[in-house]
Amino acid sequence: MFARSTVTAVAILLASGSIAAAQSPTRIEQFKAWGAYSYKTNSGTVCYVLSVPTDKQPAAVNHGDIFFVISQRPGQNISYEPQAMMGYALKENSKVNVTIDNKNFVMFVKDTSAWVENAAEEPALVAAMKTGHSMTVKATSARGTGTAYTYSLSGISAALKKIEGCK
Template sequence: MFARQIAIALSLMLAGTSIAAAQAPNRIQQFKAWGAYSYKQGNGTVCYVLSVPTTKEPASVDHGDIFFIVSQRPGQNISYEPQAMMGYTLQANSKVTVTIDGKNFVMFTKDKAAWVENAAEEPALVAAMKTGTNMSVSAVSGRGTKTSYAYSLAGISAALKQVESCK
């Protein structure tokens, strides 16, 4: 089941790139709730850590496959880019809120994904993930359903350390 979710996450990440230029992900190692992965894209390597929510609310709706990813793309000068990936289209012009230990980070949305609205806050979000215990993500679906997800942050520091030297 988890391998299927990883394959779906990778396909969503690659949506804007040439599939022929990318290869299947290589699972580097699992660190508690977070896995470290890499794949070749063109002449470079993309590395990322990924986790799935421990709970999904409301429980009565089909959320599809949900992920939180932090990726590294050295060839594109992208370092530790957090991204929320949903199994449904998000409400147009809505925001996703990531909360760690009472601190909120706002993400902008496009289709089924969300990224940190102010890129300068990406390092602070990643730092909060490393020192936090739990993380929640709140969103609104295209149908107007308010959703929330809880994530364990156990293993995030070790997983990020594993992809630190991505080349």
């Protein structure tokens, strides 16, 4: 299941242009619920960690492939950028809400992905993920369906540590 989802995530990243002129990603190591990966681009090496939800709600809806990714792109001066990737179009001008234990973060949406609305809060979100127990991501599809995803944070610290020296 996780391997198939990872291959799908790579395909989504390639299709979205996030991996322009890239080689195929290589799995560095799996850390419980989180995998660490890297690939080369014309701008240098990109490393990221990725996980899939442990629960998807509502259960009766086809969610497609859902991922939460944190990327490290030293060649582009980007460090630990969180991104929610959905298997469907998100409602235009809506927000994605991320809750880790009792901390809340807001993400803006574009097409099938979401990023932290205030980039200055990215380090706080990553820090909360490292110390938290579980994470919930709530979104609204373009059709108006409210969705919620639960992620295990088990292994996130080790996965992030593995990519911290990405060059």
